[in-house]
Amino acid sequence: MSTRTEIATLGEFGxxxxxxxxxxxxxxxxVKGVGDDAxxxxxxxxxxxxxxxxxLEGVHFDLTYVPLKHLGYKSAVVNFSDIYxxxxxxxxxxxxxxxxxxxSIEDLEELYEGIRLACEVYGVDLVGGDTSASLTGLSISxxxxxxxxxxxxxxxxxxKETDLVCVSGDLxxxxxxxxxxxxxxxxxxxxxxxxxxxxxxxxxxxxxxKPEARKDIIQMLRxxxxxxxxxxxxxxxxxxxxxxxxxxxxxxxxxxEERIPIDYQTAVMAEQFxxxxxxxxxxxxxxxxxxxxxxxxxxxxxxxxxxxxxxGHITKPELGCYLVGRDGGEVELKAQGWNSLR
Amino acid sequence: MSTRTEIATLGEFGxxxxxxxxxxxxxxxxVKGVGDDAxxxxxxxxxxxxxxxxxLEGVHFDLTYVPLKHLGYKSAVVNFSDIYxxxxxxxxxxxxxxxxxxxSIEDLEELYEGIRLACEVYGVDLVGGDTSASLTGLSISxxxxxxxxxxxxxxxxxxKETDLVCVSGDLxxxxxxxxxxxxxxxxxxxxxxxxxxxxxxxxxxxxxxKPEARKDIIQMLRxxxxxxxxxxxxxxxxxxxxxxxxxxxxxxxxxxEERIPIDYQTAVMAEQFxxxxxxxxxxxxxxxxxxxxxxxxxxxxxxxxxxxxxxGHITKPELGCYLVGRDGGEVELKAQGWNSLR
Numbered sequence: 001m002s003t004r005t006e007i008a009t010l011g012e013f014g015x016x017x018x019x020x021x022x023x024x025x026x027x028x029x030x031v032k033g034v035g036d037d038a039x040x041x042x043x044x045x046x047x048x049x050x051x052x053x054x055x056l057e058g059v060h061f062d063l064t065y066v067p068l069k070h071l072g073y074k075s076a077v078v079n080f081s082d083i084y085x086x087x088x089x090x091x092x093x094x095x096x097x098x099x100x101x102x103x104s105i106e107d108l109e110e111l112y113e114g115i116r117l118a119c120e121v122y123g124v125d126l127v128g129g130d131t132s133a134s135l136t137g138l139s140i141s142x143x144x145x146x147x148x149x150x151x152x153x154x155x156x157x158x159x160k161e162t163d164l165v166c167v168s169g170d171l172x173x174x175x176x177x178x179x180x181x182x183x184x185x186x187x188x189x190x191x192x193x194x195x196x197x198x199x200x201x202x203x204x205x206x207x208x209x210k211p212e213a214r215k216d217i218i219q220m221l222r223x224x225x226x227x228x229x230x231x232x233x234x235x236x237x238x239x240x241x242x243x244x245x246x247x248x249x250x251x252x253x254x255x256x257e258e259r260i261p262i263d264y265q266t267a268v269m270a271e272q273f274x275x276x277x278x279x280x281x282x283x284x285x286x287x288x289x290x291x292x293x294x295x296x297x298x299x300x301x302x303x304x305x306x307x308x309x310x311x312g313h314i315t316k317p318e319l320g321c322y323l324v325g326r327d328g329g330e331v332e333l334k335a336q337g338w339n340s341l342r
Numbered sequence: 343m344s345t346r347t348e349i350a351t352l353g354e355f356g357x358x359x360x361x362x363x364x365x366x367x368x369x370x371x372x373v374k375g376v377g378d379d380a381x382x383x384x385x386x387x388x389x390x391x392x393x394x395x396x397x398l399e400g401v402h403f404d405l406t407y408v409p410l411k412h413l414g415y416k417s418a419v420v421n422f423s424d425i426y427x428x429x430x431x432x433x434x435x436x437x438x439x440x441x442x443x444x445x446s447i448e449d450l451e452e453l454y455e456g457i458r459l460a461c462e463v464y465g466v467d468l469v470g471g472d473t474s475a476s477l478t479g480l481s482i483s484x485x486x487x488x489x490x491x492x493x494x495x496x497x498x499x500x501x502k503e504t505d506l507v508c509v510s511g512d513l514x515x516x517x518x519x520x521x522x523x524x525x526x527x528x529x530x531x532x533x534x535x536x537x538x539x540x541x542x543x544x545x546x547x548x549x550x551x552k553p554e555a556r557k558d559i560i561q562m563l564r565x566x567x568x569x570x571x572x573x574x575x576x577x578x579x580x581x582x583x584x585x586x587x588x589x590x591x592x593x594x595x596x597x598x599e600e601r602i603p604i605d606y607q608t609a610v611m612a613e614q615f616x617x618x619x620x621x622x623x624x625x626x627x628x629x630x631x632x633x634x635x636x637x638x639x640x641x642x643x644x645x646x647x648x649x650x651x652x653x654g655h656i657t658k659p660e661l662g663c664y665l666v667g668r669d670g671g672e673v674e675l676k677a678q679g680w681n682s683l684r
Contacts (some may be wrong), residue, residue: 013677014471035590036498037574038393038425040490047373048390051380052470052485056437058477085379096396141438141483143394147383192622232379247374250378318616335355335542 005105018105019112020129030125030148039127041092046147046248051082057137065181068107070209072114075140080122081213082286083146084234087154087221090146090213092121094128098139111140122215152227154292159230159249163293163314166228168217168307170261171238172277175284176269177201177208183273203265211288217307218290226299230293237283241291242321242334249293252319255312255333258326271311282333283325347447360447361454362471369433371489372467381469383434388489393424399479407523410449412551414456417482420577422464425488425554427575429496429563432488432555435461440481442582453482464557480542494569496564496634501591503570505635505656508570510559510594510649512603514619518535518611519543519550525615545607554631559649560632566643573634582677583633584663591635594661597654597675600668624665624675 012019014074020034032040041048053075062070077094083090095115098110108131119126124144159165184196198205215234221228232247238260246253260281270277292301293314302308312324322330354359362376367392374382376678383390397403401448403413418435425432439455441450450473461468466486501507526538540547555575563570580602588595604623612619635656643652654666664672 032497036426037484038391038430038488040428040495041392042492043385043390044387047386048383048487049380050383050392050436050470050485050487052394052436052438052472052483054396054440054472054481055481056440056474056476056481059440059475082379086382088380092392094394094485096390096394098396098398098401128392130394130396130397132398133401136478139396139398139440139481141394143436143485144380145390145392146380150384152657153382179350207348219497240496249598305479342682 003106006257007086007099007103007105010105015105015108015246017130019108020126022128024124025127027125028122029091030127033125033127033342034129039094041145043147045150047150047153049083049086049088049146049148049153051079051142052141052143053079055140057139058304063138064185066209067213069114072111072168073118073210076115076118076124077122077211080118080124080236080289081144081233083144084213084215085231085290086148087152087218087228087231087307088146088148090124090144092127092145093115094143095126096130096141098106098132100133100134100137103138105288109252122213124214154228154231156230156232156245157248159245159251159293159314160295161251161314161316162296163229163289163292164299164302164310165242165253165255166302166310167234167238167289168214168290169287170263170290171234171265171289172281172284173204173207173263174286175210175280176266177204178286179273180204180206182270188313192338196259201265201269203263205267208286211286213288214290220305224305226294226301228292228294231290234287234289234291235285237285238291239282240334241332243335245291245293246314246317249314250317252315252317253312253321254315256325259309259311261309270311285294313325343550345448349445349447357450357473358446358471359362361450362468364580365468367467367469368465372469375435375467375469376471381434381436383487385489387492389492391425391428391430391488391495392491393421394483394485394487395421397482399481406527407479408551410452411456411538414453415460415552417484418457418460418466419464419553419555419631421484421486422460422466423575423577425486425572426555426557426560428490429494429570429573430462430488432486432489433470434487436485437468438472438483440474440476442476442479444559445480445513462553468622475565496573498572498574498587500591501534501587501635501656502637503593503656503658504645505637506641506652507584507595507597507633507635507654507656508582508644508650508652509576509603509633510556511629511631512605512608513576513631514623514626514630515546515605515608516553516628517622518608520628521615522546522611523550539642543607543611545609550628553628555630562647566647568636568640568643570573570634572630575633576626576629576633576675579627580633581624581675584675585677587633587635588656588659588663590614591656592659594659595654595663596655596666597679598630598658598666601651601653604652634681659675663676
């Protein structure tokens, strides 16, 4: 970046004003945004959904290869994804930042540019912001508020025996994108004139650096008149999320290896890295796809939705949770998902 | 602490389950708490207030002298304070933690104990939680959601000429408590067998370590049938907050030195530290008292509220914002408040 303006030149209030100026509120439920002790929202007869995420540098993101604009976009989108996963619509977000001296005002403008873009794409209002110093890098706390219709909010605990297990998009690509970035970083560290070659791997990078939330799937389910019996988004990995749904629904499940949707770039990378492809798809995480169950009677309707795949079914709880391999063998599902505390 | 259990023994999901188990939801608006992609709230005909705070170790708190239980209590209460400052009632909070390896499960239990206690005292439900690793100490992100009645929410921008400027409680004590703790820490660092003597200074420590939000004042204003024209809580210092209110209300103000409420312990400490008492009261911050304006016609009613003091009045904007000294001299108010980015 050519210009570097120190944050101290604006101060805390000046910085927030600078970053949040010209923000127009679009949603009817956004009564008052940035600039008071709290945001004011009016949800009338809708129910209110609230989700929050704390992202810390060095744990959740690595600024060596994540551009700040992408980081801002992703920080917002992963929270929208949680609201869609309740069959809701995200409407507002608040963003709090902890910033070390390493960052300039231009850096934060980049980050906010990404947040704004995500808000624009998904029709969300930024209604609160806060910045403070940090001793050690960047901390981002995002809270997203959304609306759900009474009786149409979908929890994790409603899956019933014989329900179909469905997943949107494809799995494992974001994880492969991360592996790719980590590898190039290591290569880069040893070699001065190294320029990473990502050609043919764009999809993996996009899935890792600029994920999207499946607003479209929520709309298509609605258009098809399907109300899932349970739903969540795949952030920690399919295995881990399936165990959440089955535990909370007091059920078991069978999913089929051959039905797990995987992009060919993911498969090629797994081959190159000598990794087990199914393991990556089951446990990779950060896919932000929707995992949901529908009654068996919705089979035909759900099969017709583009970008959704039926990967298995719900069973009695005593049958446990298993992946059925191509050879018919069964492997128990374990939560080996991404876990920053391990 | 006698026992130390490593967080790794529980893992991320285990930890959250452990910390949030046995949490019963008390408020009618809390439909679904911890355990899904988002919390579900039902505010019916009420408006929704949302505020959020990111607290970072070494910037916002120092664990050398802040007990974790107090930190938990304070983290929750300062957010409740923001909701009261809108003339609202806090109803739910979510808490996200970033935790370095230094912390044990027992440490986090202490922290949550404080959060729970605050929730109990103020009638708030804990509806969401999240924990992840941190490379560098403790990060706490709290979001508080509350309800406000349409038409009775009080913003910062409604102060009118001739309105009375009022403040609850007393000012500067939390700042003096901080100075005291910082001094004892320095002394302690040099001397091995040093036991700090805080006798006679309990109030200052309490104001710093265990502040309360002025729920009582909101209730008393309601009972007295007073709707403030503007209001905010004093977190950055009276001067800074007065400038927010007058800027947003396009007004000026005069406040009177002799009317600023100061506890005698604060005065004694300022003397000992050789600090200007009025400066400490104006700029100290972290008082979490309510600063508000009421129409002149409410003068008698507001004078009768215990714990509220009229400290000045609102003027035309061109008259600026000044403190009138005991000698009649005027000093312009400046935002020298606590600012972590300086």
